[in-house]
Amino acid sequence: MTTRNPLKNDAQQSRRKFFTALGTGALAAASTGAVVLSAEFLTPNALFEPPSRVLVGKPDQYPPGSVAYLTEHQVVVVREGAGYFYALSAVCTHLGCIINWKSQEGVFRCPCHGSIFDKVGEVLGGPAPRPLRHLALSLTPNGYLQVDKSIEVEPSEILKV
Numbered sequence: 042m043t044t045r046n047p048l049k050n051d052a053q054q055s056r057r058k059f060f061t062a063l064g065t066g067a068l069a070a071a072s073t074g075a076v077v078l079s080a081e082f083l084t085p086n087a088l089f090e091p092p093s094r095v096l097v098g099k100p101d102q103y104p105p106g107s108v109a110y111l112t113e114h115q116v117v118v119v120r121e122g123a124g125y126f127y128a129l130s131a132v133c134t135h136l137g138c139i140i141n142w143k144s145q146e147g148v149f150r151c152p153c154h155g156s157i158f159d160k161v162g163e164v165l166g167g168p169a170p171r172p173l174r175h176l177a178l179s180l181t182p183n184g185y186l187q188v189d190k191s192i193e194v195e196p197s198e199i200l201k202v
């Protein structure tokens with residue numbers, strides 16, 4: 042006849058409880074991780090950026106020969122002569138600083154590293170590797186100028202209003 046050692050039985054019970062608790066904890070952690078990853082997968086990964094198309098006013102707001110820097114859009118609208126318009130990105134093509142229009146000199150100057158651009162955005166000096174970007178400019182049906190900052194156009198594309 043065999044007799045059971047009550048102390049050994051208690052130790053087995055406590056080890057069983059420990060491993061049961063450990064297993065339950067691991068399962069709970071894995072389930073939580075799966076729920077979090079599923080929720081992340083179902084949530085759209087949208088970028089909330091400002092719109093690329095911006096209205097920049099009516100043509101008669103710009104006097105002939107004017108160069109207007111629109112701070113909130115980082116866009117320059119130039120009106121040549123009677124009704125010829127084009128839009129430039131105000132972002133320097135060197136490292137992305139915002140250019141300034143120097144009306145006395147008739148050039149754009151970059152305050153960061155000294156690049157200089159003429160009125161049509163061509164590089165006159167400094168480290169900028171490319172001219173300023175010309176941006177798509179159009180007239181909406183209700184008579185507003187609209188710049189699309191996501192579309193670069195050839196410098197020869199001038200809007201006649």
Ligand code: FES
Nearest residue numbers: 133135136151154
């Ligand atoms: S960022 Fe304009 S010259 Fe460097």
